Amino acid sequence: MRKLQSAHGGKDGGTRSGNIEEDDVNLQITRKLEEKIKKAGGKVILTRSEDKDLASEQTDNRKKEDMKKRMEIMNGEQVDVFLSIHLNAYPDTNVKGAQVFYKADDQMSETFAKIVQKHLKQATGSGMEIKKGDYYILNNAKNIGILVECGFLSNPDDRDNLVKKSYQEKIAQALYDSIREYFRILDE
Numbered sequence: 001m002r003k004l005q006s007a008h009g010g011k012d013g014g015t016r017s018g019n020i021e022e023d024d025v026n027l028q029i030t031r032k033l034e035e036k037i038k039k040a041g042g043k044v045i046l047t048r049s050e051d052k053d054l055a056s057e058q059t060d061n062r063k064k065e066d067m068k069k070r071m072e073i074m075n076g077e078q079v080d081v082f083l084s085i086h087l088n089a090y091p092d093t094n095v096k097g098a099q100v101f102y103k104a105d106d107q108m109s110e111t112f113a114k115i116v117q118k119h120l121k122q123a124t125g126s127g128m129e130i131k132k133g134d135y136y137i138l139n140n141a142k143n144i145g146i147l148v149e150c151g152f153l154s155n156p157d158d159r160d161n162l163v164k165k166s167y168q169e170k171i172a173q174a175l176y177d178s179i180r181e182y183f184r185i186l187d188e
């Protein structure tokens with residue numbers, strides 16, 4: 001079983017550029033990837049499948065409750081691997097490219113990250129390298145997984161590409177190919 005996470009959603013739109021919201025693009029890519037995995041007979045659990053976060057209405061800290069609920073799903077026993085799918089932003093608008101973050105001191109997470117970065121490089125020409133990630137999702141993960149920043153909304157090239165269905169499809173295919181390769185290595 002593979003686990004996918006499309007980050008943000010609802011009131012938390014994530015990174016924004018003009019009328020483009022990160023969470024919308026995340027969800028598009030995630031749904032495309034979900035379709036590919038299901039078609040191949042794999043099982044997918046989404047932490048969100050629509051434009052909603054996971055917090056209850058009465059909460060005084062939406063972000064925290066949303067993250068906590070996602071973490072519970074992602075740490076489920078039946079999860080083989082998880083992907084947290086995001087878009088990045090940076091003050092220097094020249095910075096671009098898809099980049100994969102892995103869990104510190106986790107060899108399998110690093111191995112998976114390397115595979116995904118390789119496929120994203122082939123598919124999109126990203127010049128980025130994998131990096132140890134200091135994120136809530138990675139720091140609290142019990143299962144093997146990665147956080148993928150599919151590109152920078154702050155960079156004009158990445159932004160133009162990321163809203164295109166064909167580019168989203170390319171990224172989803174690269175992620176799918178990576179998952180296939182990762183499980184092939186596990187089986188060897």
Ligand SMILES: [Zn+2]
Nearest residue numbers: 007014086087
């Ligand atoms: Zn994000």
